[in-house]
Amino acid sequence: MQQKPYFCPNCRSNRVKFSVISNYSQRFLKDAITGEVQEMSEPAPIEQAEPEIQCLVCSFVGNELRFIKQAEREPRAMTQTNPTYM
Numbered sequence: 691m692q693q694k695p696y697f698c699p700n701c702r703s704n705r706v707k708f709s710v711i712s713n714y715s716q717r718f719l720k721d722a723i724t725g726e727v728q729e730m731s732e733p734a735p736i737e738q739a740e741p742e743i744q745c746l747v748c749s750f751v752g753n754e755l756r757f758i759k760q761a762e763r764e765p766r767a768m769t770q771t772n773p774t775y776m
């Protein structure tokens with residue numbers, strides 16, 4: 691995952707709460723007659739160039755780049771901290 695701001699391109703209200711969707715590979719041995727699973731290996735993550743990200747506000751799932759691009763298009767506005775009263 692990249693160290694860049696995300697912004698959900700679907701609901702456009704979430705920059706904070708996300709989930710990363712990972713694919714895992716898990717080997718197992720099956721009994722040829724009964725179909726019973728006999729041995730299960732530890733799950734091993736499959737390396738992905740671009741992870742899939744889910745927005746936890748609207749449940750939209752998309753490639754990480756879509757969230758990054760949306761954040762670049764609409765950067766978080768800095769709050770003004772120098773009010774003038776004149």
Ligand SMILES: [Zn+2]
Pocket residue numbers: 698699700701702703704745746747748749750
């Ligand atoms: Zn969303």
